[in-house]
Amino acid sequence: MQSMKIIGGLAVIVTGALLLRASHDFPDWGDPLSPANDSQTSNYFLENAYVDAKTPNVVTVVLGDYRAFDTMFETVVILTAGLAIFAVLGWTQREDIKDAAVLKAVEENPIIGVTCRLLVPVIQVFALYVLAHGHYSPGGGFQGGVMFGASFIILALGTGLGSALKRFRDTRALVVGAIGVLVYAGIGFLPMFLGDDPGRNFLDYGALKEILPVEKESMARSHAILGIETGVFITVSAVMFAVYFLLASHGRTKDSL
Amino acid sequence: MSPAVFQLASISAKFNYWIYIILMMIGLFAMIAKNNLIKKLIGMTIFQTAIILFYVSIGVKEGATIPIIEYETLKEYNSQKTGYGAKPDIEPQDYDNPLPHVLMLTAIVVGVSTLGLALAIAQRVFDQFGSLEEDEILEELTHPKPAKEPANG
DSSP, rough: HHHHHHHHHHHHHHHHHHHHHHHTTOOOOOTSSSTTTOOHHHHHHHHHHHHHHHHHHHHHIIIITTTHHHHHHHHHHHHHHHHHHHHHHHHGOOGGGOOOGGOOOOOHHHHHHHHHHHHHHHHHHHHHHHTTTTTSSSOOOOOOHHHHHHHHHHHHHHHHHHHHHSSHHHHHHHHHHHHHHHHHHHHGGGGGSSSSSTTOOOGGGGGGGGGOOOHHHHHHHHHHHHHHHHHHHHHHHHHHHHHHHHHTTTSSSSSSO | GGGGGGGGHHHTTTTTHHHHHHHHHHHHHHHHHBBBBHHHHHHHHHHHHHHHHHHHHHHTTTTOOOOOOOOOHHHHHHOOOOOTTTOOOOGGGGBHHHHHHHHHHHHHHHHHHHHHHHHHHHHHHHHHOOBBBBBHHHHHHOOOOTOOOOOOO
């Protein structure tokens, strides 16, 4: 074991020295004319994001419109991770541990219980605010979804996993996660049936002008970004909670699907 | 190695690379040298954090603000009655590079999900071998104890 540490330490020192040597050729900190910062793509995003999607937050436009295909499969990756955790842990349950102690509510501590009940609604409303205000301030589906999932995790930590599962059934968590991907892909498929005869491309929201009460294509894109962010929000919050309860209960929740 | 790397001016102009390399090497060492699977996962998370820091730090522009277009600029743009193709008066040097932010936004959440999957596999390994220490697992694999039933039996 000692030799492993020495070999590992040597490898790390050599790699670090090589990286440090390479960093000498990198642009300085905060250089506005570095290749990454002065590239055509990022300048295009900054100059055209508001014209194209009527959304001041450029990060949201890049995430939800210019790179929407990428974001969709990031959401699929998250759902797949949730399903994989269920596949790895969910089949370990045995008859004798079905009603494991982990599911029963913990000894009610009034201070923790009341604090949780006061905190959870505030966290959930703030999560929805972060989702809905993602067009104008830092935020969006991923951040809001993690917060919403965390509110259930707080409930599970404070009042026992059983009481959190009563509010968000373990049988539904992964199904809800799949619904989020469906919302995203559904909004992506809609433009293919709208617009001129051959239809638009997958995730080309401009065509949604025909079914949304808006005048310009850019406004339709703005609304569609909120729609797909909602899909991301649903998937992320459901998978965050599913990951927590599967890991915390060692896959022994009653019947996870 | 060129000594210019270690000059003070070079270090202060490129300190973000020093921080990410140090963090990354801590993570890499933990992944190589640690014996415990959970400690290896902690190393992996430190490694991921270093890469996130690297990406975000190369998107910084001196004197720029976050990539959300200023309200005043948009008010001026919206009040003009201009035709198709008019753009708001935006100077890209005034706003940070949005692209690394987008890439890392998704990478953080995907990183949490994959860490969850790794922890789930670690739990199953513990079920099977009763240990998370690598050498004990290896011992169990090469010379299985005859008395012990497989945990999933």
